[in-house]
Amino acid sequence: MIKRGLYLNFLALIVTIFAFIGCENRGPEYISDYDVVYTNYDTGKQFSEVQTYQLPDTVIYLVPKEDQEDIDHKYDEFLLTAIKENLDALGWQQIPKDQEGTVDADLFITVSALRTTWINQYWYEDWWFWWGNYSGFYPGWGWGSGYYPWYGFPVYYTTYDTGTVFIEMLDPTKNTEEEGQISSVWVGVVNGLLEGSNIKGRIESNIDQAFTQSPYLKSTIQ
């Protein structure tokens, strides 16, 4: 009887300890907690010498060629305006194309965007729990979750979309080794979940952050 009680004690102890240990550490709680901004630059570039820039009137979407026609450009103006405001705040002047369609500016700005769908797949087998992760790029997919009875045991999956905006500053005076290509002297990458009701607000504040964390761009800084 004592031994039986002992084993039950032992089992209860192990279950209690592992239940306690199994509690997840805290981490990101809100959608905006997953936002991230990355910037990098060519340390040899003197940004204090920059006075003019050229900004395109469209955003490049990184999708397969066959999907180019399906792209919705409704966010282009919003993205380009947010970037223009930050460039103007640096004291730089935007140079429009001339009648021949050419432009002579110190820096050429390119803006591109990428949408990525991530799929997390879970399946349950007996009492144990395994998980796998599959990621892929499927432009235009929506968000959702489902429950599929594959292979005789239930599978649960969740998907979520992330959006990435790439902002690059190209310096026409810096040629690369490859003919016909010019160097990027600054890059800003803004990434976040395409979820929630304030996507535009988050993108705008993250674009602002990309310039805020690049104080060397300001003309007054040598």
Next chain:
Amino acid sequence: MKKYISLLAISLFVCIGVSKAQIYADTKDYTYTRSTENLFLIDYSMGFPSGDISDFVSPTSFRGFTMEFRHMTSKKFSIGLSAGFQSFYEEFGETDVMVNNGTLHGETYHYLYSVPIYANAHFYTSGEGKFRLFFGCGVGTIFNDRDTMVGSVSMSDKTWQFAVAPEVGFLIQANDYMGLQVRGTYDMAFETNDTPAAEYYRLHVGFYYNF
């Protein structure tokens, strides 16, 4: 690495050698009973970062456990093996992190997942009685997984580090089969060429079983 392997081998040899030698010294004074030949310890542990590791993550960890097997070579000495887990976490808010000369900005979280694995030896101040104080030392390795998460970007640094762990504690016998154990450990993982040292204290509270 070779240096650490050699150190580990020497330390193990010394620990086991000392314990074995004590068998002969103690058998004159004490008689074994079957119930005290082996101990199995299991406990919940809290971790308190110290030294270099507290720059990476400083709050107290409330997520940890240890399992340990001890073979009593005499009434006052044991040798054994232990393995545990301790998880540390700290939230830094919106922070800039330097990555490849670039700046990564976002909500930043640090995680340290630590798995200490030791061969150990213990000395007990008394061979019998309900209360037994003990001192010991573990020698082995700690697997440390340092994760830095900035927004959705996660960076991980996984290393095996040579480690020693002196400890002190006591056993309180409840019945013939089990009892309470409380102990404090100072885990020291030595620095490697690429990874700084990692040190933390652990307070363990749990049970032990005779078999």
